[in-house]
Amino acid sequence: MFDSVLVANRGEIAVRVIRTLRRLGVRSVAVHSGADSDAPPVRAADTAVLLGPPDGSSAADSYLHIERIIAAAHRTGAQAVHPGYGFLAENAAFSRACGDAGLVFIGPTPASIELMGDKIHAKAAVHAAGVPVVPGSEGDSLTDAQLLAAARAIGLPVLLKPSAGGGGKGMRLVRDADRLPEEIAAARREARASFGDDTLLVERWIDRPRHIEIQLLADTLGNVVHLGERECSLQRRHQKLIEEAPSVLLTPDIRAAMGAAAVRAARACDYAGAGTVEFIVPGDDPSSYFFMEMNTRLQVEHPVTELAVTADGAHLDLVEQQLLVAAGEPLAFTQDSIAFQGHAVEARICAEDPARGFLPTGGRVLLLQEPQGEGIRVDSGLAPGLVVSSSYDPMLSKIIAYGPDRPTALRRLRAALAETRIVGVTTNAGYLRRLLAHPDVIAGRLDTGLVERHPELTVAGTTDNPSDGPPVPVEDEALIAAALARQLALTPAAAEGGWTDPFSLPSAWRVGGEPAWTLHQLRLPGGEPVEVRVRPVSTRTVLDGTGRAGEFEVRLRENPGVAVRLVPERDRLLLTLGGTTRSFTHATDSSGGTAPDQAVHWLARDGDSWAVHPYDPVEQLSHGIAGGGAAALNAPMPGTVTVVKVTVGEKVAKGQPLLILEAMKMEHVITAPYEGTVDQLRVTAGGTVAMDELLAVITPSEETP
Numbered sequence: 001m002f003d004s005v006l007v008a009n010r011g012e013i014a015v016r017v018i019r020t021l022r023r024l025g026v027r028s029v030a031v032h033s034g035a036d037s038d039a040p041p042v043r044a045a046d047t048a049v050l051l052g053p054p055d056g057s058s059a060a061d062s063y064l065h066i067e068r069i070i071a072a073a074h075r076t077g078a079q080a081v082h083p084g085y086g087f088l089a090e091n092a093a094f095s096r097a098c099g100d101a102g103l104v105f106i107g108p109t110p111a112s113i114e115l116m117g118d119k120i121h122a123k124a125a126v127h128a129a130g131v132p133v134v135p136g137s138e139g140d141s142l143t144d145a146q147l148l149a150a151a152r153a154i155g156l157p158v159l160l161k162p163s164a165g166g167g168g169k170g171m172r173l174v175r176d177a178d179r180l181p182e183e184i185a186a187a188r189r190e191a192r193a194s195f196g197d198d199t200l201l202v203e204r205w206i207d208r209p210r211h212i213e214i215q216l217l218a219d220t221l222g223n224v225v226h227l228g229e230r231e232c233s234l235q236r237r238h239q240k241l242i243e244e245a246p247s248v249l250l251t252p253d254i255r256a257a258m259g260a261a262a263v264r265a266a267r268a269c270d271y272a273g274a275g276t277v278e279f280i281v282p283g284d285d286p287s288s289y290f291f292m293e294m295n296t297r298l299q300v301e302h303p304v305t306e307l308a309v310t311a312d313g314a315h316l317d318l319v320e321q322q323l324l325v326a327a328g329e330p331l332a333f334t335q336d337s338i339a340f341q342g343h344a345v346e347a348r349i350c351a352e353d354p355a356r357g358f359l360p361t362g363g364r365v366l367l368l369q370e371p372q373g374e375g376i377r378v379d380s381g382l383a384p385g386l387v388v389s390s391s392y393d394p395m396l397s398k399i400i401a402y403g404p405d406r407p408t409a410l411r412r413l414r415a416a417l418a419e420t421r422i423v424g425v426t427t428n429a430g431y432l433r434r435l436l437a438h439p440d441v442i443a444g445r446l447d448t449g450l451v452e453r454h455p456e457l458t459v460a461g462t463t464d465n466p467s468d469g470p471p472v473p474v475e476d477e478a479l480i481a482a483a484l485a486r487q488l489a490l491t492p493a494a495a496e497g498g499w500t501d502p503f504s505l506p507s508a509w510r511v512g513g514e515p516a517w518t519l520h521q522l523r524l525p526g527g528e529p530v531e532v533r534v535r536p537v538s539t540r541t542v543l544d545g546t547g548r549a550g551e552f553e554v555r556l557r558e559n560p561g562v563a564v565r566l567v568p569e570r571d572r573l574l575l576t577l578g579g580t581t582r583s584f585t586h587a588t589d590s591s592g593g594t595a596p597d598q599a600v601h602w603l604a605r606d607g608d609s610w611a612v613h614p615y616d617p618v619e620q621l622s623h624g625i626a627g628g629g630a631a632a633l634n635a636p637m638p639g640t641v642t643v644v645k646v647t648v649g650e651k652v653a654k655g656q657p658l659l660i661l662e663a664m665k666m667e668h669v670i671t672a673p674y675e676g677t678v679d680q681l682r683v684t685a686g687g688t689v690a691m692d693e694l695l696a697v698i699t700p701s702e703e704t705p
Contacts, residue, residue: 001327002026002080002104006073007041008094009084010063011381012397013298014041017082020319029076031069033062035391040383047076057391063087066094070101080104080326082319086393089297090117090165106326108296112269116294119163120201122269126291129268131261134280134290136203144184150202151180157205160184162191162198168238169194173205190667206280208447211235212247212289213278214262215305217318218271219325225335226259227309227316230301232278233446234435236358241432241451243301244345245308248406248444249286258289259335265294274298274322283447298322300348300398303377307344307402312337343406345413347432349420350394351664354431354458356526359637360663362388362691363611366424366587366602367571371416375402375409388425390638390663390688396427406444410436418606423587426525430608431458460608463582472577475524475610480554481575481584482601482612483520483532484566488539488548489596517555521615525692526636529615532556542568573603613692631673633696635689639663644685650678651701658696659683676700 005021006029007014014030018041021028030045035057042048049072052061062068064087073081081098083089083106092113098105107113116122120140123133137150140163151158156177162170170191172183188198215227231247232240250258262277276299278292302318309316311333325331352358365386370378380397388396399420401413417433434457435441440450451457462471517533524530532554539550549567565576573586585604589611601612643660646652652672661668680697683689 001323004029004076004078005080005082005106005323006031006069006076006078006103007045007082007084008063008069009082009087009089010036010039010041010392012379012395013084013086013300013381015044015381016379017084017319018044020317020323023317024320024323026323029072029078031062031072033057033059035387035389036062038383039386040381043383049076057389059087059391066091066097069094070097070103073098073103074101078103080106080323082106082322083297085297085300090295092117104326106273106322108269108271108273108275112271113296115269116271116275116296117164119161119293120199122294123291125268126265126294129264131265131268131291132289134203134206134292137201140201141199142201144181147184147200147202148180152177154202154204157207159203159205160187161201161203162187162195163201164197164199165191165195168235168240171238175205186667193662206282206290208283208449209233210247210249210281210283210286210446211240211278211292211448212250212258212281213276213295213299214259215299215302215309215318216262216266216271216275216277217321217325217331218266218273218275219331220272220328221330223331224263224266224271225331225333225338226262227305227311227338228340229255229258230299230304231446232301233448234441234451235448236451238448240301240348241428242345242347242435242441243304244343244406244409245304246340246343249281249283249446251286254286254289257287261289261291265291269294271296273325274302274318300395301346303379303398303400304344304346307377307400308340308342310339310341313339315341342402342404343409344400344402345406345409345436346398346400347413347417347429347436348395349397349399349422349432350428351388351396351425352394352428353426353525353637354428355460356636358428358458359668360390360394360639360666361426362390362638362663363425364388364589364591365422366589367421367585367604368423369419369421369585370397371399371419373412373416375412376400376416377402382422390640392664394664396422396425399429407442410442420607421585421604421609423585423602423604423609424589426609426611427607430460430606433607434461460606463580474605474608476556477575477577477582478584478603478605478610479522479524479530479532479612480556480564480577481566481573481586481603482522482610483534483554484550484552484564484575485568485573485586485588485601486520486597486599486614487518487534487536487552488550488566488568489599521617523613523615525611525613529617530557533561535561537563631676631698631700632694633658633670633673633698635661635691635693635695636668636670637661637663638691639668639689641683641685641687641689641695642667644681644683646678646681646696648678648681652676652678652698661689661695670695672698674698674700 004027018028028045030041030048034054051068088094092110095105096110157175160172172187192198210233218224234242276295279289281289377400403409420429460474520532535553537551553561567574589600676698
C-alpha cells in the first residue's frame with residue numbers, strides 16, 4: 001500500500017477519497033484553486049497545495065493543469081495520484097504523464113482510457129467481444145453533412161453524442177429533421193467547451209429507455225468481477241438525478257447476462273481498476289440491452305453499490321479497492337462471492353433552481369444542516385461560509401439512504417432530503433424529495449423521460465388554506481415569513497418599563513387613528529415584485545432573547561387580510577396561519593447593505609429554499625429604466641458571458657438571441673422579449689456576471705403592444 005496519495009480533484013469526491021485514505025493510514029495531499037483555499041478538502045487533507053493564482057477559480061489553471069499537479073505530488077512526496085471523477089479522471093495524457101513522472105495513476109492504463117474514451121472505437125471493440133451495441137453511425141471525424149446523412153439513414157429520433165467525454169454533456173435528442181443542423185452545431189460547441197474535442201456520433205434513440213450500469217472491478221493479474229447493477233433512469237438532460245441498487249427491472253438471469261457482457265467489455269480493453277459499463281435497456285424488454293459507453297473511473301453513484309453489495313458477506317469500499325489494485329494486489333474475492341444485501345438509493349444535490357428551469361445558481365452557504373440517522377450517508381463538499389462558484393460542476397453533495405428493502409430506502413431518503421438545509425444557495429433538494437414521492441417512482445416504473453414528463457414537480461407545492469379557500473403556495477408562505485422578519489427587524493425593542501416610542505415603529509402610528517399598513521415590496525429571483533402589506537397587532541420579546549415575536553394582519557398581493565403570528569428561534573421562524581404552525585429555517589444575507597430593509601432573507605423548508613430580495617422601484621431609475629415599457633434583462637444565473645450578438649442602438653426582433661451566458665458547463669441564451677432597440681448593453685464577451693446583474697435594456701418599438 002502507498003504511504004502518501006495526492007487527490008487531484010475538489011468538492012465531495014475529494015473529501016470522500018481522503019476519508020478512505022485516513023482510515024487506511026495513508027497520508028493525503030489535496031490540491032486546490034485559489035477559490036477553494038478554505039474548502040472542505042483542504043481542511044480534511046494532511047497537506048494541501050495551491051495550484052493556481054491565489055484569487056483564481058479557473059480549472060485550467062488548477063484542476064486541469066497536469067504539470068502543476070505532478071509538481072505538487074513530487075513536492076509533497078506523494079507516490080500515487082487519485083483523480084476522482086471529472087476533470088482529468090479519464091484523461092489518458094494525465095495517466096501517461098503520471099507514469100512518466102514515476103507516480104502511480106490510480107485508475108486504468110492510458111491505452112484503456114483512450115479506447116473507451118472514444119465512443120466510436122469503444123463500440124467497435126466491445127461489439128467485436130460479443131457485447132450488443134446501439135445502431136448508429138460508423139467512423140470518426142464525421143462532417144456535419146455525414147452526420148445528417150447518418151441520422152436520416154438511422155431514422156429519427158436520434159441522439160447526438162460527443163465521441164470524447166461523458167456524463168451526458170453535449171448530448172442532444174433530435175426528433176425534428178429540420179433542427180438537425182442547429183443541434184449538431186450546438187452539440188459540437190458544447191463538446192468542444194467541455195472536452196476540447198467536437199467529434200460527434202449519432203445513435204438510434206430508444207423511446208422510454210432505462211439506463212442501467214454494471215460496476216466492475218479488475219486487477220492487474222487478469223481477474224475481473226462485476227458488482228451487480230445500478231438503476232440510473234431518473235435523469236434530466238442526460239444528467240443523472242437519482243441512482244439505486246439493485247434495479248427492480250432485472251431478473252437474476254438478466255443481471256447475470258448483463259454482468260457477463262460488462263466483463264467482456266472490460267477484457268476487450270485490458271481493464272484494471274474500478275470501472276462502469278453503461279447499458280440502455282428497453283423498459284418493455286430488459287433482455288434486449290445495448291452497450292452505451294464505459295466510464296474508466298469511479299462513478300458519482302458508487303456509494304449505492306458500496307451499501308447494497310457484499311463480497312463474502314462484507315461491504316466493499318470501492319476507493320480502497322482502487323488503491324489495492326493500483327498497488328498490484330489481486331482481488332480478494334470471486335464472482336461467486338458477490339451478492340446484494342438490502343437496497344440503496346442516492347440523490348445528487350446540485351446548485352440549481354428547479355423553479356427556474358434548473359438554471360445554475362451560486363452564492364455563500366449561510367447555514368448548513370445535513371441529515372443524519374439510521375441508514376443515511378452523506379458525501380459532501382459543503383461547509384458554512386463556502387462560496388459556491390459558477391466555475392465548476394453544480395453538484396455539491398450526495399445523500400444516500402440504505403434499507404433492508406426498497407420502500408424503506410426510499411422513505412429514509414425522502415425524510416433525509418426534507419431535513420436538508422443549504423441556506424444561501426438554491427438547490428434541487430426539495431425537488432428530488434417530490435420526485436421520489438411520485439407514484440411511478442415508488443412503483444419502480446422508471447425511464448429516462450419520466451422527469452421531463454412531470455414539470456409540476458419543480459414547484460414546491462401548496463399547503464392548506466386556513467380560511468378553507470384554495471391551497472396556499474408554500475412560496476407565498478415564504479414571502480409572508482420574510483415580510484414579517486423584515487417588520488420585526490425594523491421594530492425596536494421596548495425600553496425599560498415596557499414602553500416603546502410609537503413614532504419609532506414601522507406602523508405609521510397616529511393619534512386617534514387606526515395603524516396603517518406597512519408596505520413590503522419583495523421579489524424572488526427571476527420573479528415580479530410582490531406587495532406584502534403588514535399591520536402589527538402586538539409584538540413582544542422572545543423569552544430566549546433571540547428577537548421579537550409578533551402578531552400581525554397580513555395582505556399578500558390583492559388577497560384579503562389574514563391573521564399571522566411569527567416567532568423567531570435562533571435559525572428558525574415559526575409561522576402560524578389559521579392555527580397551524582410551520583417552521584422555516586431562516587438566515588439573512590446583508591452583503592447588499594447593512595440596513596435591515598436591504599438584507600436578503602433566506603427561508604428553507606423540506607429541502608426547498610427561497611431568497612427573498614427587497615425590491616426598490618427607485619433602483620430601476622438608477623439603471624436608466626424610467627418607463628416607456630423598457631425591459632431590464634437581468635442575468636438568470638451567475639456565469640460568464642461567452643457571446644454578445646448585438647450592439648447598443650441595434651434594432652432587434654422578438655425572440656432574437658442577444659447574448660449567451662455560460663455557467664457550470666451549461667449555456668443559456670438571453671433573447672429579446674419583444675421587438676425593440678438595444679438602449680443599454682452592460683456586458684462584454686468574456687466578462688463574468690452575478691445572479692440578477694443587469695445585462696441589457698431593451699426599449700420596445702412603437703408598434704409593440
